[in-house]
Amino acid sequence: MINKEVEDHLEAVADIVDGSTILVGGFGPPGQPVELINALLENGARELVIVNNNAGAGGSAILKLFSAGRVRKVICSYPKAIDSTVFDELYLAGKIELELVPQGNLAERIRAAGAGIGGFYTRTGYGTELAEGKETRLIDGKHYVLEQPIHADFALIKALTADPWGNLVYRKTARNFGPVMATAANVTIAEVTNVVPLGGLDPEIIVTPSIYVDRFIRTRAAAERTAADERAQA
């Protein structure tokens, strides 16, 4: 029967290869899949294209990907970190490519990829340098810019709880990009704090339906807690 949990973290990211485009969840540290990023570091894939709203400001795990020179290009809305210059140095040295995207366009372009939308018109960015070279259109007297979907090979996201099918719920503002990113990748891998049996999540409150989740790991802390529970019961 369907059980998408993978116990080995490295196995969970084993198919990520050089040149992959990866959606990485998180807005700042909340929602960042720290253990999956660490596994990706260990995996060794290079020349990655990383889509993450905050890039260099996304927290220490993702910063390690940058400082290890594993990222060729970043697509994000706000790469500036207050407490780190890793991204800044790579960028100013021309060692990393940056596609800067208004945050709403980032979210909507990812959603478009997941929803089969080939492109959409938005008012955001019209008349600014972030819309330069893009097609525009006058609709009902207002100017719009044509934006493209962002498809990815993989999505790495963080959720609070999964059931064996991979239905997911999130916690507070750690929800952020996870649910949309899960829809837009060929392979979506989640990192979760809790795993409950099938039926353990109320069908009304599921945020990411299982169809979008290919596999998930539980955090080491969660795995240790489960092991301790099992010992206590034995």
Place this chain on the structure above:
Amino acid sequence: MINKEVEDHLEAVADIVDGSTILVGGFGPPGQPVELINALLENGARELVIVNNNAGAGGSAILKLFSAGRVRKVICSYPKAIDSTVFDELYLAGKIELELVPQGNLAERIRAAGAGIGGFYTRTGYGTELAEGKETRLIDGKHYVLEQPIHADFALIKALTADPWGNLVYRKTARNFGPVMATAANVTIAEVTNVVPLGGLDPEIIVTPSIYVDRFIRTRAAAERTAADERAQA
């Protein structure tokens, strides 16, 4: 402080005037705002444009709108009713205009209106008569059709529970079009079965955030239940 509940059903729809475009929730009977539709009947507005997936098959309340001759045009995906010929007769007599839309285009066009999208490209309908006369575009070797947002003056929706701010949750497949329709109208009016105090809905499970709800009524059955509770406590 914010309390969007309106006790009088007729007052809740008082600003709906002749010629209004109205999104009406429901896929079949579940999710159909029966008491709001009845209030709209009583209100008397004519020449309405009704956007509802099932039109004539949407249940008895909405059928009454049609048979009362109050609807000028219907935008829907599936108007055929099994148990009624009201719509069929009006349509075949040329007394009602029909814009037939693939169901996914209907949902996505309503979402686009709510999300500030000026238009989007979809593969649905390409090469069919429902895309005739519409702009098309070849994107990555596949054909897409340009679809427009559907904005409305009003949305009438049905939810399970509201808090005073108008945060809403739904029940099972009665959720259907309610959450998207709530985003796409100038004025969104909900009909709910239960009302709970502020804080009575877990912030993680709210489906329609209060920003999308202008006012709501509780069903007469719910109102009677509340009155009975109050008498019992007195």
Place this chain on the structure above:
Amino acid sequence: MRLTRQQIAARVADDIPDGAYVNLGIGVPTLVADYLPDDRQIVLHTENGMLGMGHAAAPDEIDDDLINAGKIYVTEELGAAYFHHADSFAMMRGGHIDYCVMGGYQVSVAGDLANWRTNSVTSIPGVGGAMDLAAGAKHVYVLMDLFTKAGECKLVQQCTYPLTGAECVERVYSDVGVFELADGEVRVLDLFDDELGIEGLAAIVGSPLVDARLAVS
């Protein structure tokens, strides 16, 4: 011997792998649900906002808020999830449904599908989610009788009824045989009407049919 609808449905069910996410449309294709093997977990999607749909509701299981795309009362499986219409169709249009099974008025040898209206001017047109499934599902299977009551073959050179989608059908499951449409070919994966034979059917369709029965046996 030609198959009954139940037998065709069973054959489709047999071809759907464990763990698949499947939409069974409305009407006859929903019969497939009755034949899904017990040793596989298949997750059913219904366009009106649910994954993990269960069997049709028995009289004592009816819940007024729980229907399927055909407006039949259904039940909920463990692992189910509800979502709104835009999310449900994003799922269908974004290529996330593994298999959809629909009925058909006509399927062309190129895989065009006509299943939403005839050419009758007095009938009320209705399309529902058919065009979204045709454009969006990973594998579009059509379940239909191969001939109309008037004896006309529904596998055609060119659809004469209005299209639901162009070049979208991957397989036709019918009472007469199972056909795969790919690379401009019609491959016969199975043939149940031995009397008709591949040559006889090819003459009716007006198109060569490739015998692919060995390849899948």
Place this chain on the structure above:
Amino acid sequence: MRLTRQQIAARVADDIPDGAYVNLGIGVPTLVADYLPDDRQIVLHTENGMLGMGHAAAPDEIDDDLINAGKIYVTEELGAAYFHHADSFAMMRGGHIDYCVMGGYQVSVAGDLANWRTNSVTSIPGVGGAMDLAAGAKHVYVLMDLFTKAGECKLVQQCTYPLTGAECVERVYSDVGVFELADGEVRVLDLFDDELGIEGLAAIVGSPLVDARLAVS
């Protein structure tokens, strides 16, 4: 007397009506939250997926999963709701946020806003949600000091910094005065620096200023 930032924030807060849905961006504009009148219920939106945001978290209130757009730990009000990023920005872009208050590098007399990057080639550009708010909020208010530290006026004929949005700013709340930009005019709703005066300021901006102080008193 010019206003302090706290005083400007209080003035903005005073102009926001009961029941409004408001986004306060990041940085200085978030000060507005501290001055919202007790007798009004204002619902704060933060772009990272929340309506009903509360005050900044005290040390014992910190929750690792609850931050605002500026990545400051915050709290949750009764009536709050969480949603994902595409839903959050649909809310901003779809015209549902009643008021947004942002900082500004420059605002032009036509309402153009520049607040996301200077012309420095060595700075790392970052835009966040500013362009979405500029394009999508019903009322875009800018809260800023009217002059740079170098003494240059930030209300300009034409922005020299890259734009965040064109013709989007409705009001500028500054230490020197409150300005409404509409129909190609700059209307002075309030002036705090009497020494400078409307004429003096008009000379600096290089544009006529309409005295609209009586109209709003």
